[in-house]
Amino acid sequence: MAGSIEKRGENSWRLVVSAGFGPDGKRIKHTRTVKAKSKREAEKLLANFITEVEKGQFIEPSRLTFTEFTQHWFTNYAESSLAPSTLTTYQRLLEQRILPLIGNIKLEQLKPLHLTKFFRQLQEVPRLDHREGKLSNRTITICHQIISGILSKAEQWGVIASNPALKVDPPKVERQETVRFADEQVAEFLAASEKEPIKYKLVLWLAISTGLRRGELTALEWTDIDFERAKVFINKTTMHVPGHGLITTTPKTPNSSRNITIPASVMTLLRQYKTEQAKLRLAFGSRWGGGEKLFTSDRSGLPMYPSNIRAWFCKFLKRHNLPSIRFHDLRHLSATLLIAQGVHAKAISARLGHSNIGVTMDIYGHLLQSADQGAADAMDQVLTKPKEKKKERA
Secondary structure (H helix, E strand, O other): OOOOEEEEEEEEEEEEEEEEOOOOOOOOEEEEEEEEEHHHHHHHHHHHHHHHEEEEEEEEHHHHHHHHHHHHHHHHHEEEEOOOOEEEHHHHHHHHHHHHHHOEEEEHHHOOHHHHHHHHHOOOOEEEEEEEEEEHHHHHHHHHHHHHHHHHHHHHHHOOOOOOOOOOOOOOOOOOOOOOOOOHHHHHHHHHHHOOHHHEEEEEHHHHOOOHHHHHHOOOOOEEOOOOOOOEEEEEEEEEEEEOOOEEEEOOOHHHEEEEEEOHHHHHHHHHHHHHHHHHHHHHHHHHHOEEOOEEEOOOOOEOOOOHHHHHHHHHHHHOOOOOOOOOHHHHHHHHHHOOOOOOOOHHHHHHHHHHHHHHHHHHHHHHHHHHHHHHHHHHHHHHHHHHHHHHHO
């Protein structure tokens, strides 16, 4: 099968593949515009294009709808490249929100105007969980990310000349203000935890003292605890994916893999809990299914799901008449407690596993500034006290 390349512009090339003759006797040509830095790179892309046509995998862009290309994108990219949880979220939003509105539009004809109208429509539709209010800007932004990612691959594969989603701004997502806790509220939380089973008391204390996420907590194994150096190693996370069950993956970012020093009081609790779990494992015998997991189900001995922690936490708050917050807010509590103690932002960022210190400053910058003002006031007290004493002597 013959092919040729034509230079169209800077780093732009037109690939042409001849696929014989049609019933009308006319030569069949398939074309694709690609980006390549050199002729050699374009020739490699041409070879791939010829193979694609020979295997019958090429689809004529002018006939391709957004839905049809999305199916191609799933098979050839998403299923092998995206995390199962991400794939599940993308599938749900595509099926429920995106494809019903723009799926029938021809890919080559999809313009920024279509996407602008689409995002405006999303702002008017009701929530699927039947809760009050409209679809959140955050969800609409995720829809934008999905569409832009799909169209980016379409551009990369030469199906379209450019990505129209890059010319459309999704609605702004206002960062949710972090929950602030008064000292007495923290004391109430800790006092209430004393009335809970030791497993859940440990869940709370670990969350507050280390800022671990639910998935990181449920992924912990005893081999991740260094009792001699009082450290916990975070190198995996668990999540429940419909159709896949409970899966264990690497953390969300490279910096999420970290080791954290554990307070002495929490280490004492860990030792007590390990003794309690040993008794439970002995009672289960060969039926024990939790392996070396720290947190397991008391009824089945199987690993605990992150959703189990959320369900227990909601009941815990109601049982003790505590403020209604998310379990994730304990991660924010951990950060605010460290800030109040004057811990440097870089150290806080490392404990929380943020991708960089900029993320920490973005979330907690206002609190860090308050702490810095407090430090300045304290220093002012130190500097002015000697002057006040001299005045008294005079």
